[in-house]
Amino acid sequence: MNEEKFNILKEKFPSVEWTEGKNYPEITVETAELTSLCGFLKEDSRFAFDYLFNMTAVDWLEYFTLVYHLENTDTKDCIVVKTKLADRENAEAGSVYGIWPSAEFYEREVYDLFGVKFTGHPDLRRIFLEDDWHGHPLRKDYIDEINIIER
Amino acid sequence: MTEEVKEIMFREHEEYMINMGPQHPSTHGVLRFEVYLKGEVVTKLVPHCGYIHRGIEKMCEKDTYPQIIHLTDRMDYLSAHINNEAVSLCVENALQVEVPERVKYIRTILAELNRIASHQLWWAAFGMDLGALTTFFYGLRDREKILDIFEESFGSRLLHSFITPGGLMHDVHPNFQKRTKEFIKYFRKKLPEYDQLLTGNVIFQNRTKGIGILSKEDAIAYGITGPSGRASGFSCDIRKKYPYSAYPFVQFEEKLSHEGDSFARYQVRIEEMWESMKIIEQLVDNIPEGDYTAKMKAVLRLPEGEYYQRVETARGELGVYIVSTGEKFPYRIKFRTPNFSNLFIMNKLASGGKIADLIAISGSLDLVIPDIDR
Numbered sequence: 145m146n147e148e149k150f151n152i153l154k155e156k157f158p159s160v161e162w163t164e165g166k167n168y169p170e171i172t173v174e175t176a177e178l179t180s181l182c183g184f185l186k187e188d189s190r191f192a193f194d195y196l197f198n199m200t201a202v203d204w205l206e207y208f209t210l211v212y213h214l215e216n217t218d219t220k221d222c223i224v225v226k227t228k229l230a231d232r233e234n235a236e237a238g239s240v241y242g243i244w245p246s247a248e249f250y251e252r253e254v255y256d257l258f259g260v261k262f263t264g265h266p267d268l269r270r271i272f273l274e275d276d277w278h279g280h281p282l283r284k285d286y287i288d289e290i291n292i293i294e295r
Numbered sequence: 296m297t298e299e300v301k302e303i304m305f306r307e308h309e310e311y312m313i314n315m316g317p318q319h320p321s322t323h324g325v326l327r328f329e330v331y332l333k334g335e336v337v338t339k340l341v342p343h344c345g346y347i348h349r350g351i352e353k354m355c356e357k358d359t360y361p362q363i364i365h366l367t368d369r370m371d372y373l374s375a376h377i378n379n380e381a382v383s384l385c386v387e388n389a390l391q392v393e394v395p396e397r398v399k400y401i402r403t404i405l406a407e408l409n410r411i412a413s414h415q416l417w418w419a420a421f422g423m424d425l426g427a428l429t430t431f432f433y434g435l436r437d438r439e440k441i442l443d444i445f446e447e448s449f450g451s452r453l454l455h456s457f458i459t460p461g462g463l464m465h466d467v468h469p470n471f472q473k474r475t476k477e478f479i480k481y482f483r484k485k486l487p488e489y490d491q492l493l494t495g496n497v498i499f500q501n502r503t504k505g506i507g508i509l510s511k512e513d514a515i516a517y518g519i520t521g522p523s524g525r526a527s528g529f530s531c532d533i534r535k536k537y538p539y540s541a542y543p544f545v546q547f548e549e550k551l552s553h554e555g556d557s558f559a560r561y562q563v564r565i566e567e568m569w570e571s572m573k574i575i576e577q578l579v580d581n582i583p584e585g586d587y588t589a590k591m592k593a594v595l596r597l598p599e600g601e602y603y604q605r606v607e608t609a610r611g612e613l614g615v616y617i618v619s620t621g622e623k624f625p626y627r628i629k630f631r632t633p634n635f636s637n638l639f640i641m642n643k644l645a646s647g648g649k650i651a652d653l654i655a656i657s658g659s660l661d662l663v664i665p666d667i668d669r
Contacts, residue, residue: 165600165601166389166600166601166602166603167388167601167602167603167604168603194515194516195515195518196518197518197605197612197614197631198603198614198616198629198631200616200627200629200631202618202626202627203627211601211616213603213614213616213631217515217529217530217531220536220537224603244516244518245513245516245517246516246517246518246636246639248639249635249636249639253635257352270345271344271345272344272345272348272668273345273348274345281350281353282352282353282627292353
């Protein structure tokens with residue numbers, strides 16, 4: 145990721161911001177533009193990020209961040225795509241399942257443990273916990289008086 | 296022919312569902328496959344995981360970094376050293392600590408010994424899954440030698456928690472070098488036996504060749520890494536791509552195959568054992584003298600930010616993603632475990648095949664269930 149490549153993105157997606165991360169370059173994007181940006185990063189030959197090697201969410205109490213780690217398997221370039229979900233109670237983002245099939249299960253995990261809904265996901269169910277489980281355990285305000293001991 | 300008899304006779308043409316697991320010897324743990332069948336042809340397969348979900352990521356949010364090491368052992372328990380190393384490297388990178396050369400060498404030797412032990416157990420169990428009971432005894436006999444080396448140095452055989460942020464828990468046993476060399480010498484003679492026993496077997500070949508073919512495109516799209524990905528031609532070895540520890544100092548090959556079937560996955564693993572032995576041989580005589588740990592503070596506080604570390608376990612790419620707010624606990628930690636991704640290709644590989652092939656496919660993917668559920 146360099147200045148030149150970033151300008152290509154900026155032209156197409158005005159909301160994109162670029163920062164040098166600790167390990168990989170990071171770009172931040174509005175949630176509404178997430179799927180189209182991801183589609184562009186995969187399809188465009190100048191980027192061609194064909195391998196999604198990690199996807200997760202972070203709970204910052206006021207909002208969630210979705211984090212996508214991408215790799216181009218030819219050039220071995222990596223990049224991190226982030227988006228902020230401001231509405232914590234009805235968090236919703238577009239599914240990238242159509243772009244990287246592996247996202248199907250990462251998204252199910254994020255739905256299970258954070259309660260983020262992904263529109264366009266083919267089979268959004270809990271993946272680890274039972275279907276009748278209350279709450280989403282990886283949220284910071286999750287309360288479980290029996291199993292979680294506060295120190 | 297009455298209607299009732301007709302119904303029973305033609306029932307096999309209807310689709311029906313059976314549960315494989317959660318307690319089934321071939322799933323190697325508590326995992327359930329919901330298998331939809333027409334006759335004996337699998338039409339759809341839905342994996343259900345979470346039976347051994349312990350919430351390791353949530354627990355880690357209340358633990359200090361040295362404490363987290365002990366939880367990572369319990370994910371992929373057959374690659375315990377490598378899991379420990381992943382978290383240690385991530386913490387060291389964040390703190391910008393340079394570990395002594397000795398530590399790098401020992402870590403790499405341990406990781407490769409661990410990889411061999413893991414592949415031996417996989418080979419043993421894979422043969423047994425397909426009805427070749429003898430392999431189990433041969434595999435475990437040789438794995439025992441490695442576990443003995445581990446036991447002598449760390450006091451434990453499976454969950455070592457030996458590699459810690461900054462270095463090692465303590466120095467290795469004085470016999471470590473000698474016994475490792477003895478093992479390599481021993482195993483170089485024994486590994487050809489594996490080929491003689493199983494690889495050339497006609498029944499085994501018929502049950503694995505052309506079964507569960509995975510294309511390179513699918514391997515990348517679904518994130519299938521490790522030997523399973525490399526058997527499809529996906530060059531995904533983190534040791535080569537982003538070398539860490541002592542891997543930059545050694546010569547070894549990344550074994551690739553392009554067939555992508557169960558037999559290719561089998562062969563890649565067998566060849567990887569040869570490569571691992573090569574790596575150990577290059578390192579074991581040259582372990583530098585020095586400290587077994589770098590100078591670390593009593594309480595580790597990572598600077599604010601996000602860190603990611605990738606390592607190659609016996610089953611694929613393990614990623615550790617740490618979000619720190621400057622506290623002594625991580626704000627969020629996520630383990631990108633290889634088996635999680637590798638499991639969900641099962642539907643694609645098994646659909647359209649016979650139910651007996653399902654065992655060959657799941658065996659060749661080498662799943663470890665606690666690594667999926669975390």
